[in-house]
Amino acid sequence: MAELVFFAGTMDSGKSTLALQMDYNHRRRGLQGLIFSRNDRAGTGKLSSRLGLQVSAVEADDTTDFWQEVVNRRTRGERVDYLVCDEAQFYGAEQVEQLARLVDEMNLNVFAFGITTDFRTRLFPGSARLVELADRVEQLQVETLCWCGRRATHNARTIGGRMVTEGEQVVVGDTVAEERAEGAVGYEVLCRRHHSRRMTSASAHAVELSPGTLQLG
Ligand SMILES: Nc1ncnc2c1ncn2[C@@H]1O[C@H](COP(=O)(O)OP(=O)(O)O)[C@@H](O)[C@H]1O
Numbered sequence: 087m088a089e090l091v092f093f094a095g096t097m098d099s100g101k102s103t104l105a106l107q108m109d110y111n112h113r114r115r116g117l118q119g120l121i122f123s124r125n126d127r128a129g130t131g132k133l134s135s136r137l138g139l140q141v142s143a144v145e146a147d148d149t150t151d152f153w154q155e156v157v158n159r160r161t162r163g164e165r166v167d168y169l170v171c172d173e174a175q176f177y178g179a180e181q182v183e184q185l186a187r188l189v190d191e192m193n194l195n196v197f198a199f200g201i202t203t204d205f206r207t208r209l210f211p212g213s214a215r216l217v218e219l220a221d222r223v224e225q226l227q228v229e230t231l232c233w234c235g236r237r238a239t240h241n242a243r244t245i246g247g248r249m250v251t252e253g254e255q256v257v258v259g260d261t262v263a264e265e266r267a268e269g270a271v272g273y274e275v276l277c278r279r280h281h282s283r284r285m286t287s288a289s290a291h292a293v294e295l296s297p298g299t300l301q302l303g
Pocket residue numbers: 095096097098099100101102103104134135136137228230
């Protein structure tokens with residue numbers, strides 16, 4: 087029985103790595119899938135993992151109709167046995183409905199990967215619809231950690247290491263500070279407590295360094 091599965095996790099929790107592994111394992115068994123992504127950090131038409139693997143993907147945008155994509159390919163004689171859909175938080179609600187229809191009417195497995203909430207802790211439209219429609223929502227098993235050692239559950243947007251709470255919902259960026267230009271938007275995963283206190287590793291470090299400051303932990 088085909089399924090729509092939503093693999094959800096914070097940024098940097100291994101979603102793209104798992105997406106590549108799922109594709110690999112299915113291909114090894116002679117199946118042929120289609121890989122979609124949207125706004126991958128590595129560029130248009132890419133699915134990339136921080137572990138260094140990268141493959142070509144079909145770039146989804148607002149005009150993509152997943153149902154039609156599969157119909158067109160099958161009409162041309164292409165085999166499509168499953169879909170891998172990365173950065174699914176950026177998909178529209180209707181597009182997620184198309185994915186569910188592919189599962190139910192064409193018996194395709196659809197594996198979707200994404201972060202559930204944005205830098206303001208609000209659900210992304212694609213993730214909200216996936217939570218509503220998926221047969222299963224799987225939390226990534228690799229736990230990401232807040233600087234305090236607790237499990238990271240939230241994604242903070244940072245500029246110069248400081249958490250920001252204003253801005254567009256979608257700004258492509260990375261959690262790896264070393265590769266970021268000064269002043270560029272970055273991200274850091276935090277536990278809820280430190281997200282609500284707007285306390286990133288940089289601001290915690292600054293508090294630690296200033297003598298006489300009350301520790302907030
Ligand atoms: N140098 C490294 N050595 C070992 N594991 C790494 C390294 N760099 C990244 N990773 C692993 O890759 C994960 C991020 O994978 P990725 O698929 O890019 O995440 P996501 O798509 O969820 O943002 C990290 O949580 C970590 O487990």
